[in-house]
Amino acid sequence: MxxxxxxxxxxxxxxxxxxxxxxxxxxxxxxxxxxxxxxxxxxxxxxxxxxxxxxxxxxxxxxxxxxxxxxxxxxxxxxxxxxxTGSASGLVAIEIVPPAGTRSGGHLEKAGLLPNTLTVLDGQVAGYLIYRHPGAGIRIRSGANRLGPGVHVHADGGYIPMPTSRSRKSGQKLAWLGDSPDRAIAPLHPRLLATLRDNIAA
Incomplete structure (x- = not known):
């Protein structure tokens, strides 16, 4: 650990x-x-x-x-x-940006599509939910609003800021939920993976 x-x-x-x-x-x-x-x-x-x-x-x-x-x-x-992010690190991050992202993310959570996972906090309500990338054979494109208004995806071709840095957006110091990067990283929900993947290599 x-x-x-x-x-x-x-x-x-x-x-x-x-x-x-x-x-x-x-x-x-x-x-x-x-x-x-x-x-x-x-x-x-x-x-x-x-x-x-x-x-x-x-x-x-x-x-x-x-x-x-x-x-x-x-x-x-x-x-x-x-x-x-992406296959280079094995990580996919879903960014919640209020106020629109709070509403969109709430709908996704209510549907059971955002399981508990390693999380970076950017202030009280914004942040990044970090999930496991499915592997090099599947590309998940990074992009804004891919899962609804204010819910951005950081995957292949992308990156996310990490603690102990300050956020470029809010100016606040980024922090881990639970004060550690050692929390288990959950896989993407199958429905989200089906929505987000671009292609599967032969």
Whole structure:
């Protein structure tokens, strides 16, 4: 069991997530940290993924390598720890954004489609419900309002911010429900998986 205890630095928190197999990168409140060389040289997702620069190409720089993570956190002192979602990490996050998301999420919960799972809180009513991705053979597209107004999906091609960072949206410090990232992660409800999946590889 991995817990974040003691004085929590950005590096310590990021390394904790990486040990769970979740690729992390450090975001900022700037639009793009990609260097000018990489902006010119790299044009495709495959290029971005092959790039070895520590901070270039945002989510594509996500890694579980402790040395690269240490370099990221040294370069950006007050960044936002982010975890890549989708098959890369085995995670799908359903984001509830009030006020519309509170109503939409309530309907989903009442229908039994949002089982209890690992949860990141962004304030009192907003947050991210984290579920297991079904695997590399199934693509789940990230997108806003995919499960109703104010209920966004972060999966393949996406990412979510993590504690102990501050939310870009609310400015509040993100926190784990239950104060730990060790809670069991539930699978997506079969009805939600049927709704969200894009295709199954042959």
């Amino acid at each position: 991995i817990k974040i205890a003691g004085r929590v630095t950005m590096n310590k928190a990021a390394q904790t997530y990486a040990k769970k197999g979740w690729p992390v990168f450090i975001d900022t409140f700037l639009d793009d940290l990609t260097c000018e060389v990489c902006k010119v040289a790299h044009k495709t997702a495959a290029d971005f993924q092959r790039c070895t620069c520590v901070l270039c190409h945002g989510v594509y720089s996500a890694t579980t390598d402790p040395d690269r993570i240490r370099d990221m956190t040294k370069y950006i002192k007050k960044g936002i720890i982010c975890v890549r």
